[in-house]
Amino acid sequence: AKSAGGNRFELADPEADARAITRHGLTTALPAALERGEFFIEYQPLVHLGDGSVRGAEALVRWLHPQHGVLGPDRFIPLAEHTGLIVPLGRWVLEQSVRQARDWCERYGDGAPLRINVNLSPCQLTHPGLVQDTVDILERAGVTPQALCLEVTESALIGADDDLLKPLRRLAEMGVDIALDDFGTGYSNLANLRRLPVSVLKLDRSFTQSMQQFPADPVDLKIVEGIVSLAHSLDLAVTVEGVETGAQAEQLRILGCDTAQGWYYARPGPPERLHQLALVDATG
Ligand code: C2E
Ligand code: CA
Ligand code: CA
Ligand code: CA
Numbered sequence: 667a668k669s670a671g672g673n674r675f676e677l678a679d680p681e682a683d684a685r686a687i688t689r690h691g692l693t694t695a696l697p698a699a700l701e702r703g704e705f706f707i708e709y710q711p712l713v714h715l716g717d718g719s720v721r722g723a724e725a726l727v728r729w730l731h732p733q734h735g736v737l738g739p740d741r742f743i744p745l746a747e748h749t750g751l752i753v754p755l756g757r758w759v760l761e762q763s764v765r766q767a768r769d770w771c772e773r774y775g776d777g778a779p780l781r782i783n784v785n786l787s788p789c790q791l792t793h794p795g796l797v798q799d800t801v802d803i804l805e806r807a808g809v810t811p812q813a814l815c816l817e818v819t820e821s822a823l824i825g826a827d828d829d830l831l832k833p834l835r836r837l838a839e840m841g842v843d844i845a846l847d848d849f850g851t852g853y854s855n856l857a858n859l860r861r862l863p864v865s866v867l868k869l870d871r872s873f874t875q876s877m878q879q880f881p882a883d884p885v886d887l888k889i890v891e892g893i894v895s896l897a898h899s900l901d902l903a904v905t906v907e908g909v910e911t912g913a914q915a916e917q918l919r920i921l922g923c924d925t926a927q928g929w930y931y932a933r934p935g936p937p938e939r940l941h942q943l944a945l946v947d948a949t950g
Contacts, residue, residue, distance in 0.1 A: 688734075693745045695731075700755055704730050707762055708934035711943055712783065712905065712927050715919040720943050722781030724817070724927060725763035726934045727755070747789050756790045757799055764807045764814065766937050771813070773941060780940070783815040783845065788822040796833045800842065811841035815866060818844060820852040823862060831863060838863035845905065850893065859900060867897045869923065871908030877917045878910075887921070894922040 699705065709723035729737040746752040767782035790796055804811055816837065823830070823846070838844050845866035846859075850873055869890065876886040897904045906918050909928030918926060932943060 689745065692731075692734075692737075692742055693749060696742065696746055696749065696751045696755075699729060699731070700751065700758065704732070705755065705758065706730060707759060707766070707937075709763075709766070709937055709940050710927055710934040711932050711940055712781070712925050713931045715906075715915065715923055715926050720780065720940065721925060722767075722783060722815070723940050724783040724934075725759060725766075725785070727759050743787065747787050750789065752787045752789050753793050753795075756787060757803075760784050760800065761803050761807075764803050764809050767813050768807045768809050769937070770940065771809070781813050781815055781843075783817055785817045785847065788819075791818065791822060791830060791833065797836050800837060801840070811837075812843075815843035815845050817847040817868065818864075819847045820849050824852050826862075831861075835863045838865070850889075856896060859896075859902070864902065866903045866905055867893070868905045868907055869893065874906050874908040874910075874914055874918065874928065877914045882917060887917075890918070890921050890923075898922065 705727055707725050707727055709725060711720045712722045712724060713719070714721050727739050727743075729742050731737050743752065746755050763782045763784050767780060770780040786796075800814075800816075804814065816834075818834070834844050843866055844862075844864045845868050846862065846864045847868045848870045849867045850870045873886065873890055876883050877890075894904050903924045904922070905925040905927065906923045907927045909915050909918065909926045909930045911930055914928075915926055915930055932939065
């Protein structure tokens with residue numbers, strides 16, 4: 667509490683109050699926002715580090731709030747998780763993204779299909795409809811499971827028991843890729859990786875950030891090198907996020923990472939931007 671002058675002490679922090687009011691306001695506004703179509707998705711390209719080609723994109727949800735403007739997911743995903751709205755919201759994101767992937771595939775015809783990465787929150791993992799909803803969405807859009815990658819954070823799977831892993835295993839058996847997001851931030855036992863139905867490791871942005879200095883911290887280099895070689899020995903692909911400079915991209919390529927994502931290539935944007943990037947790429 668801050669002294670407000672004299673012997674009066676203000677116990678409440680007015681900014682914290684405003685934040686709490688906004689949180690409450692946003693939470694109660696969420697269901698109507700979904701009905702009114704106030705959410706939209708931006709796509710950020712995933713680029714192959716070896717040849718620079720666009721391989722797909724990650725779907726990132728935003729809320730165009732009538733009063734507050736565009737809100738990022740960090741502002742409302744935790745609220746949606748808390749109220750359970752994340753289940754229908756997540757289903758909506760998946761449906762939109764899969765349809766978008768179909769649209770990209772149609773445009774490129776015979777080219778390699780662009781893949782779509784969609785984030786799954788832990789609440790969606792425990793929701794019994796996950797597998798069936800995903801199957802239905804893919805079928806309705808006519809998209810093969812191989813075009814979809816579901817991203818689950820490392821922390822959501824730490825200590826996961828078999829019940830939690832079962833739906834992910836079913837999806838993986840169908841051909842859906844499962845990526846372990848924010849890898850390296852949790853404390854998961856690396857040996858534990860074998861037990862998880864994942865095929866992609868998404869190295870957390872903190873590793874990419876440590877590649878900013880030149881020369882990079884030798885310990886960080888060793889850690890990334892170790893993670894990449896372990897991942898590859900387990901047949902996992904490595905994606906790096908938060909690549910902001912060409913130097914980082916080059917360093918991570920040399921370290922053997924497979925795919926990258928970050929502002930250096932493109933910020934998240936409307937789906938048409940991916941068309942342009944992939945077309946530029948396809949024509950040289
Ligand atoms: P994430 O899955 O780790 O997504 C990557 C975040 O890094 C995104 O933030 C992206 O805009 C940002 N980013 C990308 N490239 C760069 C870069 O070069 N530098 C920096 N500094 N940042 C970069 P965003 O869009 O704000 O999303 C934040 C988080 O919200 C995501 O983190 C994800 O956990 C969650 N999220 C987003 N969309 C969804 C969704 O549809 N469902 C669920 N459950 N969570 C979502
Ligand atoms: Ca992600
Ligand atoms: Ca991530
Ligand atoms: Ca993150």
